[in-house]
Amino acid sequence: MSVQGLPGTSPGLRAAGWAQRGRALVLSRSNNALTVxxxxxxxGLPLLALVMPYPHSPLAPNPNAVAVAPNGTYWFGTDGNGMDIFSRTIEAAKLDLPISLAATALALVVGVPLGLFATSGRVGDVLMRVVDAFAALPTIVIAVVGIQLMGGSALDVVFAIAVVAAPRFVRLSRAAALSLRSARYVEAAVAIGCSPLRVAFNHVFRNAYGVVLVQATLTAANALGTIAALNFLGVGAKPPQPSWGGMISEGFSMLIRGEWWASAYPTLAMLLAIGSLNILAGALETRIERVERAR
Structure with a gap:
């Protein structure tokens, strides 16, 4: 029984207990609202780009409205080519977010099975040495080289980011498999003749999928930052196709002249998306911890 329910507890202690419960309730509700x-x-950002009627074309320049500051007609202003920053910022979400999520999904689908089956044997040791070699190389360098070799389309960016991100899932799933290999339910499954594939996915992965989902959310946030860096360097989306990194790069020359809006709004949009993915990762981790404590 809690202190607040003990007979003879002082009013001060009871009041402190109710205050603590109230704070916990407020924090819980605020965290839920933040997660939502x-x-x-x-x-919403990609859906908005699909269904929203843009106030101005995100691809067509207006030579009569070059470098216009934010106003009632151009909400986020225009860039040095006379293109609407608001429309281009929303349009960029239709490219950057799906690419980051698709690359993360591909890395997960490839990396998790490799990690689950790399727990023993010569093949597993060789695989982990290859993974370590990839992890030692700079992410941007691998992505730039891969995209340039493949051609530079959106699909090429997905594959390049997936190659960079897959080693994280290999390591994570392998660590989970090694930690759970000696669990009694895994030993029992092996003893009754379950196949290695069934043991890996029905018994090991089912008890480690939570950390994999958290890592997937964090990887999507990292992928979004990598995509922006690539576009900033001119790799990936080609003008006039908008991308957050490309818009930030184009706005730098305007920033020197004090025209801050061309790079500020795409930067805020990118930070908002990355921050949202990190919030979702934190919420997933909290939820998993609660489930583990309840077992």
Missing amino acids: AAAVVII
């Missing part, structure tokens, strides 16, 4: 807001951002 983050999910709305990640899902």
Whole structure:
């Protein structure tokens, strides 16, 4: 029984107990609201780009409205080519977010099975040495070289980011498999003749999928930052196709002249998306911890 329920407890202690419960309830509700807001951002931005009628074309320049400051007609202003920053910022979400999520999904699908089956044997040791070699190389360098070799389309960016991100899932799933290999339910499954494939996915992965999902969310956030860096360097999306990194790069020359809006708004949009993915990762981790404590 808690202190607040003990007979003879002082009013001061009871009041402190109720205050602590109230704070916990407020924090819980605020965290839930923040998680919902983050999910709305990640899902809503690409949907908004698909269904929203833009006030101005995101691809067509207006030579009569070059470098216009934010106003009632151009909400986020225009860039040095006379293109609407607001429309281009929303349009960029239709490219950057799906690419980051698709690359993360591909890395997960490839990396998790490799990690689950790399727990023993010569093949597993060789695989982990290859993974370590990839992890030692700079992410941007691998992505730039891969994209340039493949051609530079959106699909090429997905594959390049997936190659960079897959080693994280290999390591994570391998660590989970090694930690759970000696668990009694895994030993029992092996003893009754379950196949290695069934043991890996029905008994090992089912008890480690939570950490994999958290890592997937964090990887999507990292992938979004990598995509922006690539576009900033001119690799990936080609003008006039908008991308957050490309817009930030184009706005730098305007920033020197004090025209801050061309790079500020795409930067805020990118940070909002990355922050939302990190919030979702934190919420998933908290949820998993609660489930583990309840077992």
